[in-house]
Amino acid sequence: MEGSKAQALHQWARETGRSFLRFDYRGHGQSEGAFEDCTIDMWRDDAIEVIDRRTHGPLVLVGSSMGAWMALLAARARPARVVGLFLIAPAPDFTEVLMWQTFPAEVRAEIEAEGSWLRPSAYDGGGYRITRALIESGRSNLVLDRPILFDGPVRLLQGQADPDVPWQNTLALMDLFPGLDVQLTLVRDGDHRLSRPSDLALMLAMIGDLVASIP
Secondary structure, rough: OOOOHHHHHHHHHHHHOOOOOOOOOOOOOOOOOOOOOOOHHHHHHHHHHHHHHHHHOEEEEEEOOHHHHHHHHHHHHHHHOOOEEEEEEOOOOOHHHHOOOOOOOOHHHHHHOEEEEEEOOOOOOOOOOEEEHHHEEEEEEEEOOOOOOOOOEEEEEEEEEOOOOHHHHHHHHHOOOOOEEEEEEEEOOOOOOOOOHHHHHHHHHHHHHHHOOOO
């Protein structure tokens, strides 16, 4: 929640007189717990609990990368509350699509036999320990295997130079929404973080458009 995108959105909300809430999932940022002890179920429940206990009224959910998957799961769980979605470099079903299906056979075998595998990461020098529990919980929370029954406005922001989430995946995600007010913006040289000043300015313009489109 101390990332530049979250801080920029918080400042935008203050300036436009809107409520805003940001949080760190378990095993992330300032929240307790270790990443390797967490699952998709736990992070999904974190998002839903924050909605239930700390917010009221209609919500626009903003999620980046894994957070976009959690936003989709929260919107599925609380359809009466969520009126808009803003998804940045969205990585729904990443445990299956971007991990398991791309892992070499020996890595999958190690996860199955040992219960985990240490995956190198450009974002953490210590890498991330990928557990069998994480993979299995991901399979019980897939969203790309069916139409996403959300008919509110949706905005998708994706970098075409993203080394982690192929932009074609986000284009396919767009097609799962049945509504007509679904817009995808591609940034030709944008990476996964999309945190440059130009990226942040684009994000704020898009969130302003999204909020303005809601009656």
